[in-house]
Amino acid sequence: MRRLLLIGALAVTATVWAAVGHSQEPSTGEQNPQPPAPRSFMNMTPEQRAALTRSFLGLAPPPDKAMVARGAPLFERNCAFCHGPHARGAEGPDLITSDEVLTDSRGEKLVPFLKVGRPAKGMPSFATMTDQQLTDIAEFLHQQVEDVANRGTYHLLNIVVGDPAKGRAYVNAHCMQCHAPQTFAHIAGKYRTPDRLQRGWIWPERYGYPSRAVTAVVTLPDGGAIRGTVMQVSDFRITLVDSAGQTHTIVRGPRVSVRMTDPLAAHEAILLHVRNDDMHNVTAYLETLK
Ligand code: HEC
Numbered sequence: 001m002r003r004l005l006l007i008g009a010l011a012v013t014a015t016v017w018a019a020v021g022h023s024q025e026p027s028t029g030e031q032n033p034q035p036p037a038p039r040s041f042m043n044m045t046p047e048q049r050a051a052l053t054r055s056f057l058g059l060a061p062p063p064d065k066a067m068v069a070r071g072a073p074l075f076e077r078n079c080a081f082c083h084g085p086h087a088r089g090a091e092g093p094d095l096i097t098s099d100e101v102l103t104d105s106r107g108e109k110l111v112p113f114l115k116v117g118r119p120a121k122g123m124p125s126f127a128t129m130t131d132q133q134l135t136d137i138a139e140f141l142h143q144q145v146e147d148v149a150n151r152g153t154y155h156l157l158n159i160v161v162g163d164p165a166k167g168r169a170y171v172n173a174h175c176m177q178c179h180a181p182q183t184f185a186h187i188a189g190k191y192r193t194p195d196r197l198q199r200g201w202i203w204p205e206r207y208g209y210p211s212r213a214v215t216a217v218v219t220l221p222d223g224g225a226i227r228g229t230v231m232q233v234s235d236f237r238i239t240l241v242d243s244a245g246q247t248h249t250i251v252r253g254p255r256v257s258v259r260m261t262d263p264l265a266a267h268e269a270i271l272l273h274v275r276n277d278d279m280h281n282v283t284a285y286l287e288t289l290k
């Protein structure tokens, strides 16, 4: 919470920096020459401004984008049901203001916490997930905090660093078997900012789009079948909502078979395998399609 209260201090940061810049001026003839300090906040590169704001606000290191990208679908599948799609809270608490999250760095506290959970209070244990998966989820949570808390730096960082021509070639080779040109016609306008565009094309939002929901057919020991949208699934049970809106929770015994269909399966593959330069090139290309 303390950190959130410091937010919006960009203007203060500018003043602080101006003062620091001043006090360093007399020491220019020093033995150990420092790189020349930028004159004012406004003349800094966006990256310098971001770093300064970050250290002034006492924020943790910037979230690792690749880990965040991997953590997003894991969060969606395992946590969003209770904590809301953006971790802002639902049945379970808001995680953006949670001390467990704010005092964590790269999962060192969250991973052990998630392995145990607080089952007595409704927070399950995630003992079967790997440390890497849980660390990716932790990083996704840090990105959510970042999006809310460090808005000043967030939109200044330029992620449009790729080559649009290469991005176009990549899209033609990898995306057009599923997408018509209309999908991309005004895509940059739809997502508004490059960071949303990048997240949106790598991992399209599922929440609010029934056509993107995971569905399953569960075959029961008596041969009957139940189909529906998957609400929750674990190694032990699956909860479905059928087309009549009725909820079914089925224990996954030895003679119960579950066949799931994920319309975004291709995007899960993109998410896990896309290379950084392809990612930047595609975003740069899509960003030209206003
Ligand atoms: C079935 C619902 C449910 C699911 C699924 C769930 N949580 Fe929770 N979670 C809760 C509840 C309820 C609490 C509050 C427990 C309490 O009161 O101490 C909680 C607490 C937490 C807290 C501690 C918050 C605090 O500051 O005390 C964190 C962090 C957390 N959950 C993260 C996660 C993550 C990450 C996942 C997915 C891997 C997840 N949860 C999945 C219900 C859930």
Ligand code: HEC
Pocket: 170, 171, 174, 175, 176, 177, 178, 179, 183, 187, 200, 201, 202, 204, 209, 211, 212, 263, 264, 266, 267, 270, 282
């Ligand atoms: C195997 C099929 C498949 C491939 C390959 C694929 N996608 Fe998708 N994509 C989908 C499906 C299915 C949806 C959800 C469509 C819906 O809800 O109508 C989707 C949704 C999207 C969306 C969200 C559209 C919107 O209007 O919000 C974007 C953007 C997108 N894909 C970009 C891409 C890009 C870029 C590539 C190539 C790097 C790609 N897709 C490759 C199947 C695919």
